[in-house]
Amino acid sequence: MKNHKYMLAMLLSSSLLVGCQGDFLNLPSETSLSTAVYYKSQSDFEQAINGAYAPLRDLYNGTYGAWAMGEMRSDNTTYKYNPNDRGTIEAEFVKNFLDDATNGVPRSKYVIDYRIISRVNHLLEPIDAVSFDQKIKDNIKGQAYFLRALAYFDLVQYFGSVPIHLKPAKTQADTSQPLASVEDVYKQIIADAGQAVSLLPSKADQEPGRATKGAAIIQTPALS
Numbered sequence: 001m002k003n004h005k006y007m008l009a010m011l012l013s014s015s016l017l018v019g020c021q022g023d024f025l026n027l028p029s030e031t032s033l034s035t036a037v038y039y040k041s042q043s044d045f046e047q048a049i050n051g052a053y054a055p056l057r058d059l060y061n062g063t064y065g066a067w068a069m070g071e072m073r074s075d076n077t078t079y080k081y082n083p084n085d086r087g088t089i090e091a092e093f094v095k096n097f098l099d100d101a102t103n104g105v106p107r108s109k110y111v112i113d114y115r116i117i118s119r120v121n122h123l124l125e126p127i128d129a130v131s132f133d134q135k136i137k138d139n140i141k142g143q144a145y146f147l148r149a150l151a152y153f154d155l156v157q158y159f160g161s162v163p164i165h166l167k168p169a170k171t172q173a174d175t176s177q178p179l180a181s182v183e184d185v186y187k188q189i190i191a192d193a194g195q196a197v198s199l200l201p202s203k204a205d206q207e208p209g210r211a212t213k214g215a216a217i218i219q220t221p222a223l224s
Contacts, residue, residue, distance in 0.1 A: 035135055042132035045123060050117040052147050053210075059112045059154065068094050068105045069158055109158060114165070116151040120144045121168045139206075142199030146211035148183050149192035156185040 038044055071077040072094045079095060093103045123144050127137060155162045162185060163177035180188075196216035203212045 002157040028035045039123075039126045039130060041130070042136060045127055045130070045132075045137070045140050048123045049143050051118055052123065052144060055112045055119075059109065059116075069109050071099070082107065092194045106158070110155070115157045117148055117165055118168070120148045120151075121165060125168055138199040139201060142201075142213075142216070143211045145192045146196035146200065146216050149189045149196065151215075152185055152189050152192070156182060156189070161185070 036089075039048070061156065072079070088162060093100070094105050104161040127141060152162070152164070160182050161179040164180045164185060165174075165177060166188075169175045191214050196211065197213055200206070200211060200216055201215055206212045
């Protein structure tokens with residue numbers, strides 16, 4: 001009889017563990033940052049939009065910035081070949097329009113643009129569900145849409161057809177979107193720029209260095 005009691009207790013304990021396992025595995029981590037636990041306040045979104053601006057430093061001023069993918073293919077900039085310097089070899093590939101899989105210059109530009117897009121998407125998805133000053137929220141959303149439009153504008157100019165990601169990638173399938181046509185990419189740019197126009201303040205009312213309504217207005221007609 002005693003053995004039966006022990007077996008019954010073990011079965012009950014096992015069933016409780018199995019019943020709780022699903023909920024336990026689905027709990028968001030409280031010790032590491034993720035969308036589920038991070039976005040709770042106005043300050044969180046302000047930090048997130050700052051993070052979305054950050055890759056612009058590498059996009060335009062870094063080693064693989066505008067000089068390599070832009071100026072290097074114009075008559076404004078050239079290079080002096082040095083076989084011992086891997087950097088000038090990559091510059092030569094860019095200058096001569098030799099885009100192969102070993103060249104880090106176009107790969108870096110591609111990755112940096114999508115880093116901006118990813119950060120914007122992670123910001124935009126939860127922002128309407130968090131309550132804080134609507135004027136500030138609209139400003140943050142306007143900056144986010146502007147940055148996404150800017151990133152896709154950069155991508156379509158250099159790469160043509162590219163995948164369009166408008167939501168955070170949460171599965172492996174989400175990361176493998178098909179190439180969108182150039183026309184559809186430009187439509188998305190115009191849509192995002194239009195959203196930015198409706199949400200952003202004028203330059204006089206915006207913090208220096210951030211996207212403004214005027215910047216979005218200038219961009220939108222030029223694309224349409």
